[in-house]
Amino acid sequence: MSIITVHNLSVHYSRDGEIIPALRNISFEIEPGETLAIVGESGSGKSTVALSLMGLILPYEGKITGGEIIFDGRNLLVQSQEQWRSIRGKDIAIVLQDPFSSLNPVLTAGEQIAESVRHTLVAGNDIKATVLNALRETLFTDTERIYASYPHQLSGGQRQRVAIAMAIINHPRILIADEPTTALDVTTQKEVLDLLVRLKQELSLTMVFITHNLALAAMRADRVMIMREGTIVESGPTAAVFRHPHHAYTQALVAAVPRLKYREHIK
Amino acid sequence: MINYFFRRLLLTIPVLLGITLLTFLVMHLTPGSPADTMTDMNLKVSAQAKSRLAELYGLNKPLHVQYVRWLGRIVRLDFGNSFRDERPAIRKIAERLPATLLLNILSMGLILIIAIPLGVLAALYQKKLFDTVATIGVYIGFSIPAFWLALMLMILFGLKLGWLPLSGLHSINYDDLSLPGKCLDLARHLVLPVFISAFTGLAGLTRYTRSSMIDVLKQDYIRMAYAKGLPRRRILFHHALKNALLPVITIFGLSLPGLIGGGFIFETIFAYPGMGRLGYDAIMARDYPVVMAVGVIVAFLTLAGNLIADMSYAIADPRITLK
Amino acid sequence: MMRFYMLRLLKQKSALAGLIIILALIGGGICAQILSPCDPAQQHVVKRLQSPQAGYLMGTDDLGRDVLSRMLHGIRVSLGVGIVAVGIMVIIGTLLGLTAGYCGGLIDSIIMRFVDIVLCFPTFFLILIVIAFLEPSLYTVMGVIGITSWPGLARLVRAEVLSLRERDYIAAAKMLGLGRARLIFVHILPNVISPIIVAATLGVGDAILTESGLSFLGLGVQPPVASWGQMLTTGKEYIHIAWWLSLFPGCAILITVLAFNLLGEGLRNALDPKQL
Numbered sequence: 012m013s014i015i016t017v018h019n020l021s022v023h024y025s026r027d028g029e030i031i032p033a034l035r036n037i038s039f040e041i042e043p044g045e046t047l048a049i050v051g052e053s054g055s056g057k058s059t060v061a062l063s064l065m066g067l068i069l070p071y072e073g074k075i076t077g078g079e080i081i082f083d084g085r086n087l088l089v090q091s092q093e094q095w096r097s098i099r100g101k102d103i104a105i106v107l108q109d110p111f112s113s114l115n116p117v118l119t120a121g122e123q124i125a126e127s128v129r130h131t132l133v134a135g136n137d138i139k140a141t142v143l144n145a146l147r148e149t150l151f152t153d154t155e156r157i158y159a160s161y162p163h164q165l166s167g168g169q170r171q172r173v174a175i176a177m178a179i180i181n182h183p184r185i186l187i188a189d190e191p192t193t194a195l196d197v198t199t200q201k202e203v204l205d206l207l208v209r210l211k212q213e214l215s216l217t218m219v220f221i222t223h224n225l226a227l228a229a230m231r232a233d234r235v236m237i238m239r240e241g242t243i244v245e246s247g248p249t250a251a252v253f254r255h256p257h258h259a260y261t262q263a264l265v266a267a268v269p270r271l272k273y274r275e276h277i278k
Numbered sequence: 279m280i281n282y283f284f285r286r287l288l289l290t291i292p293v294l295l296g297i298t299l300l301t302f303l304v305m306h307l308t309p310g311s312p313a314d315t316m317t318d319m320n321l322k323v324s325a326q327a328k329s330r331l332a333e334l335y336g337l338n339k340p341l342h343v344q345y346v347r348w349l350g351r352i353v354r355l356d357f358g359n360s361f362r363d364e365r366p367a368i369r370k371i372a373e374r375l376p377a378t379l380l381l382n383i384l385s386m387g388l389i390l391i392i393a394i395p396l397g398v399l400a401a402l403y404q405k406k407l408f409d410t411v412a413t414i415g416v417y418i419g420f421s422i423p424a425f426w427l428a429l430m431l432m433i434l435f436g437l438k439l440g441w442l443p444l445s446g447l448h449s450i451n452y453d454d455l456s457l458p459g460k461c462l463d464l465a466r467h468l469v470l471p472v473f474i475s476a477f478t479g480l481a482g483l484t485r486y487t488r489s490s491m492i493d494v495l496k497q498d499y500i501r502m503a504y505a506k507g508l509p510r511r512r513i514l515f516h517h518a519l520k521n522a523l524l525p526v527i528t529i530f531g532l533s534l535p536g537l538i539g540g541g542f543i544f545e546t547i548f549a550y551p552g553m554g555r556l557g558y559d560a561i562m563a564r565d566y567p568v569v570m571a572v573g574v575i576v577a578f579l580t581l582a583g584n585l586i587a588d589m590s591y592a593i594a595d596p597r598i599t600l601k
Numbered sequence: 602m603m604r605f606y607m608l609r610l611l612k613q614k615s616a617l618a619g620l621i622i623i624l625a626l627i628g629g630g631i632c633a634q635i636l637s638p639c640d641p642a643q644q645h646v647v648k649r650l651q652s653p654q655a656g657y658l659m660g661t662d663d664l665g666r667d668v669l670s671r672m673l674h675g676i677r678v679s680l681g682v683g684i685v686a687v688g689i690m691v692i693i694g695t696l697l698g699l700t701a702g703y704c705g706g707l708i709d710s711i712i713m714r715f716v717d718i719v720l721c722f723p724t725f726f727l728i729l730i731v732i733a734f735l736e737p738s739l740y741t742v743m744g745v746i747g748i749t750s751w752p753g754l755a756r757l758v759r760a761e762v763l764s765l766r767e768r769d770y771i772a773a774a775k776m777l778g779l780g781r782a783r784l785i786f787v788h789i790l791p792n793v794i795s796p797i798i799v800a801a802t803l804g805v806g807d808a809i810l811t812e813s814g815l816s817f818l819g820l821g822v823q824p825p826v827a828s829w830g831q832m833l834t835t836g837k838e839y840i841h842i843a844w845w846l847s848l849f850p851g852c853a854i855l856i857t858v859l860a861f862n863l864l865g866e867g868l869r870n871a872l873d874p875k876q877l
Contacts, residue, residue, distance in 0.1 A: 067504055071404070071496075092510075099507035107505075112498040117520050117596055127506045161596040177506065296718035304730055414615065417866070421806060421858035423813050426833055426851040433840055485866075532720075542725050543814050557726060558818075561733045569730065577721040584721075 013040035014185065014217055015064065016081040022059050022241075024073035033059045033073065035241045041185070046211065046218040048232030048249070050225050050264070056241040057221050058108075061189045064219070065105055066095045100127050104178035106207075108190040110170035114162040120173045121158035127180050145180040148213075149173070150206060168199035172206065179210055186211070187219040192227075204231070226268045229253060237261050282592055290581060297577040298352065301570050302345050352574065358567035360560075367571040370556060375575075377447055378541065378552035384468065385475035386530075393480050394526070397487025398519065404492060412484065420481035425543040428474050432547070435470065443467050445549035471548050475541070479533065486529045491522040524595050531587025609871040616867020622860035630676035637670035642825045650843050660845040662835055671827035672849055678828040679857060682743050682812040683805035689747025690754060690808075691801050697751070698758025699793075702766070703785055713759065716752040724749050728811065732820045739822045742815055746808045754800050761793040795872035799865055806861035813854045829854050 022034040034056045041047050051057040062068050063075055066087060080087040082102070087095070107113040115123060124142045139158070146154040149172040162170055171191060178186060188207055192200040208231060211218050222228055228235050229249055236246035237260065245258045256262045339347075351358070357367035396416070400409040436444040443449060447467050455463055494500065495518055503513045541554030549555070553572055560568035611617050629636060638656070645665035653660045659668035701712040719727075727749045735741050765771055766789075774788050815821035816830025817837075824831065829850040836847030 062501075065505055067501055069495075069501070069504075096507045096509065099505055101507060105502075105505045107498055107502060109498060113502045115499040115503070115517050115521065117524070117594075118517070119596075126503075126508060126512075163597050174502070177502075292714055293717050293721065296714060297721055300718055300722070304727070410615070413866075417859055417862050418855065421810070421862055422855045423810060423817075423830075423833075423851065423858075425814060425817055426847070426854065429833075429837055429840065429847060430851070437841070481862075542723065542729060543818065546818075558729065561729050564733075573722065573726065573730070576723060576726065577718075580721045580723075 012043075014043040014082070015041040017060075017064075018079045018081065020060075020063060020078035020080065021076045022056075022063055022068060022073060023076050031073075033241055034063070036078070037238075037241070037243050038078075039236060039243060039246060041217060041219065042234075043184075043217055044215060045233040046220055046231060048220045048222060048228030048235045049238060050222055050228050050235055051238035052223055054240075055238040057223075057238050058189055059241075060238075061105060061187045061219065061221055064185075064187060065099055065103055067099075067105075100178075100183070101181045102183055103185045103187065104181065104183040105187040105189060106171070106174050106178050106191045109194040110167055110174050111162075111194065113174055114170055116162055118161075119158070120160050120162065120165065124158075124173065124177045124180060127177055141180065142176075145176040146173075148179065148210065149176040151176075166199075167195050168202055171195060171199075171203050175203070175206065175210070179214060179216075182214055183216065185217045185219065187221070189221045190223070193223075225264050229268065237264065283589060286585065286588060286592075290585060293581060294578070297581070298349055298574055299345065301573040301577070302348060304573075305566060305570055306341065306344070352571075357571035357574075360568050361565045362563055362568075367567040370568060371553065371571055371575055374551060374553050374556045377550065378545075378554065381468065381471055381475065381541070381545075381550065381552060384472045385479065388472060388476040389479055389483055390530075392476065393483035394487050394523070396480075397484045398491050398514075398522075400484070400488045401491035401495065401522075402514070409488075416481040416484045419477040419479075422478060424474055424478045425547055427478070428470065428544045428547045431470050431474065442469055445547075447551050471544065471550055474544060482533050483526065483530060487522065487526055490525050491518060494518045494522045497521070524591065527587050527591045527594060531584045606871050610867050613867045613870060615863045616871070619860040619863030619865075619867065622856060623864060626676050626680060626857060626860070629673055630680050633673040633677060637667070637673050639667035639670045641666060641670040641674045641827050643667075650839065650846075652843070653845055659849050660843065662832070662843075662846055663839060668832070668845060668849060671832060672829070672853060674827045675829045675832065675850070675853065676857075678739065678822050678826060679809045679812065679854070680805075682739070682746065682822075683808045683861070685743040686746035686750065686808040686812075687801050687804040689744065690751045690804055691797060693748065694751035694754030694800075695758055695790075695793075695797060698755040699762060699785060699789065701755065702759040702762025703781075703789065709759070712755070716755055719749075719752045720756075725811065725814065728815065729818075729820070732815060737815075737820045737823060739826065742812055742821050746811050750804060750807065754797070754804070757796050757800060758793055761796055762789055765789055765792055795868075799869045799872065802861055802865035802868055806858040806865070809854065809861070810858050 018038050019036045020034055021036055024031045024033050049057045049060055064080060068074060075088060121142055124145060125138050128138055128141050143154045143158060146157055151157050192203050195203060220232055232249050234247065235249050235252050237244040239260055245252060245261045253265055256265045355368050359365060360367055360370060396412050400412045403409050432444055435442040443466055449463050452460060452463055500513060500518055503517045541552055542558050545552045545554035546558050553576060557572035560572060643666065648661050648665040649663055651661040659672060661667055697712050701709040728745050731745050732741060771788060774784055812821055813830030816828045817833050819834060821830055822828040832850040833847060836850065839846050
């Protein structure tokens with residue numbers, strides 16, 4: 012039984028009054044506990060999938076024009092804004108690509124994380140303790156200092172870990188990571204990836220991992236889904252897709268992955 | 279923080295000096311300035327004034343000596359005496375300043391109260407009917423000649439309808455009125471000037487708030503706030519508005535001279551006893567000490583306003599605070 | 602490229618309206634001689650203060666002059682002052698802004714402190730002082746408005762230049778050993794032109810407003826040349842008995858200034874890559 016079923020989803024962006032299709036009738040499922048990697052180049056629609064799953068395509072950008080997203084037996088696309096809100100951040104959470112723009116510059120890290128729990132905690136529970144705990148889970152040692160820091164006082168890796176703390180504090184069932192390491196430098200990338208993998212196991216999350224890097228996906232995902240121009244080119248268990256890519260585009264992608272890493276994974 | 283304020287204060291010193299120098303030069307290098315007026319046929323500045331002028335400015339000395347002497351006097355707030363009634367220029371300004379401050383503070387307050395919500399709403403309903411109407415509305419305010427609007431409204435509310443007094447700040451019987459009566463009288467006199475000053479000054483702040491808000495709403499951290507499941511109200515006011523209003527603080531500081539300067543014509547029309555009318559009358563009468571005093575004081579006030587805006591910005595924006 | 606920006610501009614209804622009004626005004630100003638039913642300076646004492654009627658569509662003033670004809674000739678004064686003053690503003694503001702931004706260092710500090718100082722004075726006050734002590738005339742008004750309104754533009758141009766200077770292609774051009782003048786005029790100036798165009802368009806509106814204020818106070822264009830601001834002075838005196846003397850010139854100023862502001866705003870949107 013899948014945790015999320017996407018059926019015939021279509022999304023349009025509008026720009027300068029012009030309609031640009033971003034997703035064309037795509038369907039897929041996410042199994043509970045798995046890590047699904049969505050791979051594609053920029054403009055392939057992979058981030059649009061992430062935003063659609065959270066109902067985060069803002070009205071000025073575009074809109075979902077058709078299809079359904081079934082979560083817990085309910086179609087999310089016919090829900091009210093209120094119902095959406097009760098799912099966001101609690102059942103499904105997201106980490107965005109650029110930690111330099113995804114944190115509000117005028118609020119402290121602590122305030123921003125605390126907001127996620129303010130509405131879910133029963134009165135009497137100590138919000139600050141919960142936040143500090145979340146920061147500990149994302150491998151901060153000097154949690155008090157981070158709590159009181161503004162984003163500009165943190166490094167890129169620290170910001171992204173704050174963003175992750177913000178996402179996992181409610182122990183969501185699904186965590187979407189939209190290119191969470193692209194904006195970071197190489198050493199920090201590994202740190203953040205390892206953290207995500209560890210959190211997935213500890214909190215038994217279902218993870219949707221969005222990336223343009225097939226090698227990265229190969230090492231960490233149970234299944235991959237290759238996207239191009241708003242459609243799903245190919246999907247399946249990681250090893251199978253790697254061994255026998257059906258589609259020419261996937262074949263080209265696989266051929267471009269450095270040998271060593273690929274072999275390492277297959278073993 | 280203290281350090282920042284201190285540095286900022288130090289930086290105003292050359293500007294202060296520059297203000298006095300510019301005022302001095304404009305007055306002395308323009309044809310028909312004090313030096314020339316002595317040979318002028320203008321009866322108001324006749325032989326009698328000549329000696330006073332020579333004494334005040336040391337007109338036979340080189341220009342830089344004159345400037346330093348004048349500067350030495352104005353540091354002690356001695357701007358000399360008015361040519362017209364012999365009273366110290368600074369006293370005349372002190373009498374007029376409260377009325378101008380009252381008018382400007384009220385209209386600034388009104389501008390803030392109207393412009394920020396208007397700008398925010400226009401941003402939220404971008405390209406919808408509300409946005410279009412608000413945009414055209416504030417642009418009409420910006421484009422309308424304030425003196426003409428003043429004239430029209432005086433005719434409408436003062437003469438035709440008789441609801442509001444025509445001019446001045448007090449009625450003739452002001453001193454006989456009870457305290458609430460005095461307040462009401464003052465308010466009735468202030469309605470039109472404050473409204474006109476605010477309406478014609480609305481555009482800048484409204485448009486700025488709007489575009490600032492539109493920019494902020496596109497930021498990733500707003501999307502992140504939605505992703506956290508926050509209510510829309512909290513996202514708009516806590517996350518977006520805080521960021522959007524930061525640059526507005528500076529813009530507000532920059533709009534100060536426009537506000538004070540806008541008074542020069544319509545204070546005259548309303549016979550409003552403020553600095554603008556004092557300055558205008560002094561210019562027309564070639565009352566140099568008063569003109570220079572008004573120039574320097576108005577520029578100082580503007581500078582102080584900008585300084586306050588800068589410092590509020592430093593306090594409001596955490597990114598500046600700790601540098 | 603020009604077509605692209607033109608289309609983006611014309612798509613905005615308010616900007617289009619502004620443009621049409623401005624073109625109509627320019628046409629009216631050029632053809633004022635032909636369009637005017639009467640000589641704007643000709644007085645008919647017997648026909649003083651006639652209300653609008655056939656023959657005098659906008660009535661006559663206190664000297665029996667045809668208001669419509671004077672309005673049409675007033676276009677020339679308003680647009681003339683607006684355009685010349687803005688021309689002066691653009692030349693001074695652009696040169697000083699470019700110099701400050703490109704040279705940096707001490708020159709930049711001096712220019713920018715000067716800008717700070719001038720910006721502390723209400724522009725209208727400075728203009729009043731200078732004009733009151735000079736002979737008021739059409740040319741004085743144009744010149745004085747021009748030389749007092751450039752500081753804002755200089756600041757804007759400098760900021761643009763500073764952000765450009767950091768770009769790679771400017772650094773590359775420098776390394777190739779391009780001459781300073783060539784660098785400034787070929788590589789930098791074209792990139793700061795859009796904010797200048799916007800500021801200039803908005804500036805025309807400002808200048809017209811200022812001119813009308815000065816003329817209203819009797820410090821602007823002198824009779825017998827017809828100017829809207831000056832017509833309002835007459836209007837003020839006869840406001841109880843001749844509403845048309847105040848209404849038409851006032852509306853004309855409002856509509857003209859509004860048109861320039863709407864066009865300026867439209868240009869800003871059309872030229873800004875982030876907008877729309």
